[in-house]
Amino acid sequence: MSGIVVIGAGQAGSSLVAKLRALGHEGAVTLIGAEPAPPYQRPPLSKKYLLGEMELERLYLRPESFYDENYIALRLGEEVTGIDPAAKTISVGNETLVYDQLVLTTGSAPRRLPASIGGALGGVYVVRDLQDVDAMAPEFKPGARVLIVGGGYIGLEAAAVAASKGLNVVLVEMADRILQRVASPETSDYFRALHQGHGVEIVEGVGLETLLGDDLVSGARLSDGRQLDVDFVIVGVGITPDTKLAEAAGVEIDNGIKVDALGQTSAEGIWAAGDCASFPHGQERLRLESVPNAIDMAECVAENLLGAGKAYVPQPWFWSDQYDVKLQIAGLNTGYDRVITRQAENGVSFWYFKGDTLLAVDAANDARAYMVGKRLIDSGKTADADVVADPDADLKALLRA
Numbered sequence: 001m002s003g004i005v006v007i008g009a010g011q012a013g014s015s016l017v018a019k020l021r022a023l024g025h026e027g028a029v030t031l032i033g034a035e036p037a038p039p040y041q042r043p044p045l046s047k048k049y050l051l052g053e054m055e056l057e058r059l060y061l062r063p064e065s066f067y068d069e070n071y072i073a074l075r076l077g078e079e080v081t082g083i084d085p086a087a088k089t090i091s092v093g094n095e096t097l098v099y100d101q102l103v104l105t106t107g108s109a110p111r112r113l114p115a116s117i118g119g120a121l122g123g124v125y126v127v128r129d130l131q132d133v134d135a136m137a138p139e140f141k142p143g144a145r146v147l148i149v150g151g152g153y154i155g156l157e158a159a160a161v162a163a164s165k166g167l168n169v170v171l172v173e174m175a176d177r178i179l180q181r182v183a184s185p186e187t188s189d190y191f192r193a194l195h196q197g198h199g200v201e202i203v204e205g206v207g208l209e210t211l212l213g214d215d216l217v218s219g220a221r222l223s224d225g226r227q228l229d230v231d232f233v234i235v236g237v238g239i240t241p242d243t244k245l246a247e248a249a250g251v252e253i254d255n256g257i258k259v260d261a262l263g264q265t266s267a268e269g270i271w272a273a274g275d276c277a278s279f280p281h282g283q284e285r286l287r288l289e290s291v292p293n294a295i296d297m298a299e300c301v302a303e304n305l306l307g308a309g310k311a312y313v314p315q316p317w318f319w320s321d322q323y324d325v326k327l328q329i330a331g332l333n334t335g336y337d338r339v340i341t342r343q344a345e346n347g348v349s350f351w352y353f354k355g356d357t358l359l360a361v362d363a364a365n366d367a368r369a370y371m372v373g374k375r376l377i378d379s380g381k382t383a384d385a386d387v388v389a390d391p392d393a394d395l396k397a398l399l400r401a
Contacts (some may be wrong), residue, residue, distance in 0.1 A: 002028060002098045004305060007080050007089065007104035007245065009033025011042070012274030014061045014296040016103060019302035021070045027100075029072045032092065036077040037130055038064050043291060045133045046157040047321050050140070051164065059130070083249035085267040101305055104246055104257055105298060108239040108275040108289060113149070118211025118220075123232040127154050128239070139232045142166030147220050147230045149208050151178030154318045155236030156191060160322040162234075163198045170228060171200055172220075174207040184339045186350045188364045189321065198323060239289060241276045254278055255285045261311035263301035271305065273298040279312055281316050290318050295399045315378045328367065330374035331360030342369060351372070351388050358382040372398055 004020065006013045009031050017031050019203055033039065040059040048054035067074040075092070082091040089096050110126040113119030126135040139146070144167045148155045151173030162169045175181070177188045192202055203222070210235060212219035220228045241256035252258045252266035255276035263271045263279070274294040278287040300312040318329040325347075336352035336359050347365030351358065351373065358381070361373030372395045376383055384401065387393045 002100050003030065004028070004097055004101045004103065005030045005032065005097065006103045006105055007032050007090070008274070008276070009035070009039045009074070009076065009108055010105060010107045010274070010294070010296040011039070011061065011131075011291055012041035012105035013103075013297070014106070015295045016028070016105060016273060017072050018062065018066075019299040020305065021072065021204045023302065023306055025306055028376070030097070031072055032075045032078055032080055034077070034079045035129060035131070038041075038062075038067070038074065038076065040130065041291075042129070043319075045130065045162065046127045049135060050133055050158075050161045052137075055131075064144070079243060083270070085249055085251070085270060088269060099269070099374075101271065103301060103305070104251075104265070104272040104276060105274045105294075106242040106257075106272075106276045107246060109237070109242050110239050111237045113208070113211070113235055113237075117208065117379050118217060119235070121211055121213050121217040123213075123217040124211065124235065125232065126235050127158055136234065140165050140167060143168065144231045144341065145229060146170075147172065147228060147231060147233045148236060150236035150238070151175070151180075151202070151204070152182065152236055152238065155234070156195065156322055157320060158234045158236060159195055159200050160198070163195070163200050163215065164323065170203065170221060170230075171195070171201045171332060172203045172206055172208055174205070174223075176205050178202060178204060178296075179249055182333075183362060184336070184350055184352065186339050186341055189253065190348060190350075194323065194325060204304065210259040239275070241278075241287065243276060246272070246276075254285060258285070262304045262309065263297065263312060264304075271301050273301045273372060277316075281314070286314070286332065288314060288316060290316065291349035315374075317374060325364050326367075328363045328370035329360065330363075330370055331358070331377040333360035333362075335359065340385050340388045342366075342388050344369065351384075351385075352386060356382055356385075368395055372396060373400055 039061045106285045110128040146162050148171040159169050159171050179188045207223040209221045209223050211217050246257045257272040259272050259277050276290050320327040333352040335354050338353050340351040342349045344366040349363040349366045349369035352360040361372035383398050
């Protein structure tokens with residue numbers, strides 16, 4: 001076997017092999033995934049799938065038949081244990097496979113609580129893959145007591161599902177406020193109020209000291225001395241890029257697998273895309289954890305594997321579903337110095353500025369604000385803050401300015 005081999009059968013890997021065939025590539029293509037399921041969507045895991053509103057087959061990115069029909073060798077439930085860049089081979093079980101070009105779309109792994117504070121107890125879950133969610137689903141019984149550790153989007157989405165199913169929910173965030181790492185105080189305030197309105201107890205500025213229990217978790221002690229009785233725990237304290245294979249192969253790492261603007265790593269013939277990869281962005285390096293980045297970067301790398309020589313330029317956007325609120329985010333808010341709040345009929349949006357430059361928009365149930373903000377940011381335009389702040393002003397006028 002040779003040709004193009006892709007390690008990691010998630011959103012990026014699936015998008016990359018599909019793009020290769022769409023571009024007319026006729027050479028051998030192999031996609032290897034450690035999970036037994038064909039490539040599937042991850043975002044619905046903590047939302048509709050956990051709620052029981054989406055069946056397994058609807059998670060699949062493409063029908064299983066797609067891979068056979070497009071002559072893509074899909075190898076599932078197989079773990080790659082090593083890469084030899086000099087020999088251009090990889091080890092899969094007892095096999096050694098040869099590649100011409102190798103792409104790492106290995107994604108990321110959830111941070112887990114240390115075993116020393118009870119992270120290895122039964123009933124302690126993370127939300128990352130199908131196995132995680134299938135394992136915790138039976139715990140979601142009305143009246144059950146769940147502790148959620150971490151007030152980022154994953155933690156908040158899990159809290160929304162639990163509250164919607166009638167569980168008693170306590171969410172603990174060690175930072176001063178939920179969403180502190182990724183959003184403004186205004187956005188945090190909005191979602192805090194949303195969750196409290198659904199009966200979720202949010203505890204901020206307090207850490208988890210330890211989980212309690214023998215084999216199964218039965219309680220938690222917080223850093224303020226408070227002790228909770230719990231039936232299970234969900235840990236949502238972030239993810240880290242999965243760089244194990246790349247590191248062991250001597251590939252350069254810098255907040256993920258370091259790639260150039262085309263997606264090439266420091267090792268000849270090895271590329272990377274998606275959550276696991278950091279790429280040049282202006283004078284800095286950037287690593288994005290999002291579905292749009294996984295798709296766009298993977299498709300760009302596919303083009304470059306075929307000689308396009310195209311630099312990857314991200315147009316970041318994200319989303320989160322909590323209860324009946326759809327949050328849509330355009331741009332990156334890093335470095336903002338003020339936030340303009342715009343009220344809408346059934347929603348609200350928060351516009352991030354650095355000086356007079358529009359950086360990002362958080363739009364909650366306000367698709368128009370998101371659409372206008374994204375178009376402005378993608379085209380390098382800014383917005384008149386006075387127009388943004390005026391709920392009666394026509395946002396679309398900003399696009400004509």
